[in-house]
Amino acid sequence: MIEIDRERLWRDIETLAGFTRPDTPWTRRAFSPEYDTARRWLKAAFVEAGLAVELDAAANIIGRRAGSEPGLPPLVTGSHTDTVPAGGRFDGIAGVLASLAFARALEASGTTLRHPLEVIDFLSEEPSDFGVSSIGSRAFAGKLSAEQLAMTDPSGETLAAAIARVGGAPAALAEPLRRMGDTAAYVELHIEQGRVLERAALPIGVVDHIVGIRRLSLVVTGRADHAGATPMDARFDALAGAAKVITAVETLANAMNGKPHYVVATVGKISVSPNAANAVAGRVEMILDLRAGSNDVLTDFPELLMTRCDLGALGFEIAPISTAPVTDCAPEVMAAIAAAADRLGLGHRTLTSGAGHDAVNAAFTGPTGMIFIPCREGRSHVPEEWSTPEQLYDGARVLAETLLALDQSL
Numbered sequence: 001m002i003e004i005d006r007e008r009l010w011r012d013i014e015t016l017a018g019f020t021r022p023d024t025p026w027t028r029r030a031f032s033p034e035y036d037t038a039r040r041w042l043k044a045a046f047v048e049a050g051l052a053v054e055l056d057a058a059a060n061i062i063g064r065r066a067g068s069e070p071g072l073p074p075l076v077t078g079s080h081t082d083t084v085p086a087g088g089r090f091d092g093i094a095g096v097l098a099s100l101a102f103a104r105a106l107e108a109s110g111t112t113l114r115h116p117l118e119v120i121d122f123l124s125e126e127p128s129d130f131g132v133s134s135i136g137s138r139a140f141a142g143k144l145s146a147e148q149l150a151m152t153d154p155s156g157e158t159l160a161a162a163i164a165r166v167g168g169a170p171a172a173l174a175e176p177l178r179r180m181g182d183t184a185a186y187v188e189l190h191i192e193q194g195r196v197l198e199r200a201a202l203p204i205g206v207v208d209h210i211v212g213i214r215r216l217s218l219v220v221t222g223r224a225d226h227a228g229a230t231p232m233d234a235r236f237d238a239l240a241g242a243a244k245v246i247t248a249v250e251t252l253a254n255a256m257n258g259k260p261h262y263v264v265a266t267v268g269k270i271s272v273s274p275n276a277a278n279a280v281a282g283r284v285e286m287i288l289d290l291r292a293g294s295n296d297v298l299t300d301f302p303e304l305l306m307t308r309c310d311l312g313a314l315g316f317e318i319a320p321i322s323t324a325p326v327t328d329c330a331p332e333v334m335a336a337i338a339a340a341a342d343r344l345g346l347g348h349r350t351l352t353s354g355a356g357h358d359a360v361n362a363a364f365t366g367p368t369g370m371i372f373i374p375c376r377e378g379r380s381h382v383p384e385e386w387s388t389p390e391q392l393y394d395g396a397r398v399l400a401e402t403l404l405a406l407d408q409s410l
């Protein structure tokens with residue numbers, strides 16, 4: 001009998017969430033000292049749960065439990081342990097710790113699956129200081145490019161150097177670490193980060209697809225000048241131009257959304273130069289985060305944006321940073337999740353993920369699905385992010401039941 005230890009799971013959430021920058025809860029940025037401490041704690045917890053721990057070339061932490069049938073690919077589960085700045089206590093770690101709870105339950109009951117089980121803490125899922133997100137799972141699927149490995153953070157460190165610093169081997173990342181068929185199935189539990197489940201008063205969401213995400217750099221160039229001595233008709237104000245761009249992004253996304261696809265677009269990061277109260281801005285760099293239920297929208301949006309921004313004599317350039325296509329979850333994994341919830345007497349519905357996940361990349365290695373649990377008011381990427389012990393426990397039980405069923409059926 002597999003029993004998830006509800007109290008232990010909750011205690012683990014409190015412990016792992018507690019590895020935060022003390023001045024800015026809940027912040028555990030990838031590659032930071034807090035992240036390093038948290039991951040050392042996690043490795044020890046994996047070992048205690050009977051998992052053999054290794055770091056792959058992308059510095060993903062992999063806890064492995066052997067299966068009974070030689071030659072079968074692993075069932076893989078997990079998520080990430082990094083956070084956005086001033087983020088929440090559940091985004092990411094809920095999935096890692098629910099997976100750990102399953103491994104612990106197998107160990108406690110002496111259960112051996114047919115397939116090996118792998119619990120993975122993927123490196124750096126949130127947009128990192130290098131401008132790339134889902135670093136570990138991208139590399140897992142062979143989607144971390146040489147250009148991305150060469151990107152630098154504000155201190156000048158390259159992503160490749162940072163991966164090496166945390167124990168990875170960036171030179172080995174030109175090839176995929178896993179290929180299609182290397183994973184029997186990948187199942188990730190995550191908080192919903194929206195209000196669909198809460199509104200429907202349902203404990204379980206079965207994800208049907210994950211939106212595609214494109215990140216683009218938007219650069220407006222003008223000319224830095226004295227804010228007092230430069231007349232209004234002699235300015236090339238890059239920040240005034242950037243304001244027009246941001247408004248155009250919002251207008252365009254509003255116009256495209258629901259016709260028929262889900263479309264959202266956000267400029268959430270901006271850097272102004274020289275960024276002085278008494279200087280006209282000469283250059284503005286922004287990051288556009290574009291998400292849609294259609295790959296065509298992701299492709300067409302930048303050109304449409306360009307045609308809608310009349311910036312006069314200012315320069316305006318759009319350059320791609322990263323693209324993750326729309327990801328369809330595998331019908332057999334979705335069915336296994338729904339059946340598991342049914343067996344446990346837990347209500348469920350299908351829903352779409354507007355957030356990106358490591359599952360997007362895992363889907364390049366085998367059939368993939370996601371289990372969502374509700375979070376209060378749908379809020380996430382904020383310190384108020386919250387799910388209850390009961391919601392987490394229900395999700396962990398569905399994860400365990402799903403993996404047990406897939407172990408038999410695959």
Ligand code: GLV
Binds near residue numbers: 125126127354355357
């Ligand atoms: C990941 O949290 C995302 O940005 O969707």
Ligand code: MN
Binds near residue numbers: 091126
């Ligand atoms: Mn997140």
Ligand code: MN
Binds near residue numbers: 091092125190356357
């Ligand atoms: Mn997440």
